[in-house]
Amino acid sequence: xxxxxxxxxxxxxxxxxxxxxxxxxxxxxxxxxxxxxxxxxxxxxxxxxxxxxxxxxxxxxxxxxxxxxxxxxxxxxxxxxxxxxxxxxxxxxxxxxxxxxxxxxxxxxxxxxxxxxxxxxxxxxxxxxxxxxxxxxxxxxxx
Numbered sequence: 001x002x003x004x005x006x007x008x009x010x011x012x013x014x015x016x017x018x019x020x021x022x023x024x025x026x027x028x029x030x031x032x033x034x035x036x037x038x039x040x041x042x043x044x045x046x047x048x049x050x051x052x053x054x055x056x057x058x059x060x061x062x063x064x065x066x067x068x069x070x071x072x073x074x075x076x077x078x079x080x081x082x083x084x085x086x087x088x089x090x091x092x093x094x095x096x097x098x099x100x101x102x103x104x105x106x107x108x109x110x111x112x113x114x115x116x117x118x119x120x121x122x123x124x125x126x127x128x129x130x131x132x133x134x135x136x137x138x139x140x141x142x143x
Contacts (some may be wrong), residue, residue, distance in 0.1 A: 011122075016081045017124075017132070024137060028136060040136065043124070061077060084100070090127060092128070095122060095126065098119055102119050
């Protein structure tokens with residue numbers, strides 16, 4: 001896993017592009033439902049995944065059931081699988097593959113995996129760079 005120095009965590013309100021991230025949430029992400037296709041929806045997807053990670057240790061990301069032979073079957077819930085799949089089109093393949101690999105370390109249920117949670121912030125950084133580059137944020141004028 002690569003070591004990347006970053007300012008802080010978006011979860012702690014100290015992300016690299018925190019001010020723009022906050023604006024993006026106000027301007028591009030609806031209170032409910034999907035955002036506009038593209039980077040806004042990608043931002044919503046990774047943020048929803050991050051929310052479940054930081055709040056629940058991915059207890060909602062993984063569906064678990066008794067297979068009847070004493071072993072639990074574990075599968076990513078379709079709700080989160082859709083978010084993870086959506087990110088494929090908006091994140092470089094090396095970052096996406098690292099993310100998918102890290103997610104597998106969290107399958108034991110309600111745990112925070114084996115490191116790598118900075119991948120969520122690095123994906124947000126990448127998406128925010130695209131949002132900024134593409135001029136998707138409106139400037140707020142102060143009188």
